Amino acid sequence: MVSARATGTRGRLDLARALAAEVVDPEMPMLTLEDLGVLREVAADGDRIVVTITPTYSGCPAMASMRDDLVHRLRDHGFADVQVVVSLHPAWSSDWITPRGRRALEDHGLSAPGAAPDHDGPTPLTLSPIRRALRCPRCGSDAVALTSEFGPTACTALYRCVSCLEPFQHVKEI
Template sequence: MADAVASTPLHRARVAAESVVDPELPMLTLADLGVLREVRVAEDGSVEVAITPTYSGCPAMATMRDDLVRALHRAGFPGARVRVALHPAWTTDWITPRGRAALSGAGISPPGPAPRRDAPVALDLLAPRRRVHCPRCGSADTELTSEFGSTACKALYRCRACLEPFDHVKEI
């Protein structure tokens, strides 16, 4: 039975799509990042994949799309399409435990729980207070160096215990 499932077009398409890595965080697959939302195979055999951007205007979306189309083409789906799904909005809570471990293993502090918002978001010009642990030594004695890290979705911190700088994925 497992061989029958493994040979279905949907399974092959899903495996191909789940193998694609994020262009900005290459230690994560799009599935572990929570960006890969859906893989569908139509009756005519065409494949459609849905992805959700991590934030509005994410510059990596075109690369994600192109990488998905290439992976699906290699898996035998030449007419694969990628659509953008904006609802529900992506949240860092969608990063899998395996993805969080991969971030930490790469020296990037994974996000904590995303803030819950039941009302409009108040405009605050200060950096949000976060409880960030050093991915190298585990210390909570860290300080924000810059709200803007190597990519827009990360902030730069420094550990006061081991003195190492590190990126932190911002909670969204």
């Protein structure tokens, strides 16, 4: 195991970044925080490692687990002083999910988000279901029906494939 003490300043920061990038999302463990796009920056402030993350939305209940997992991961590898900063600006976008993350979602039976909506000015509040063009992650059919706008996490919606009849989650475009 490589530890923080065994590397120079640049190597220490690179190691901290690599370790932070491997931490998984507690709600969707097939994704790392890097693949989800919430890992924004890993920096050094003297001996302290400062990790900046952005929540998928401001009320995300997984943030405390993400913070704790980052701190534990880095401390387990010799980084004694770790600070996790939550940044709300710029707001997270589902466009930040990496191609590898999108493949991981689909490999685990979840429908990856399409392009996030582009808003100039205020975001309109609509209470009706959102129409999305998506395909079943199991059979590829575009004949899908919305079951619920809210899945096991607020970031997902529930769908059912009309062709293969399998239910699946869709990660919402934000």
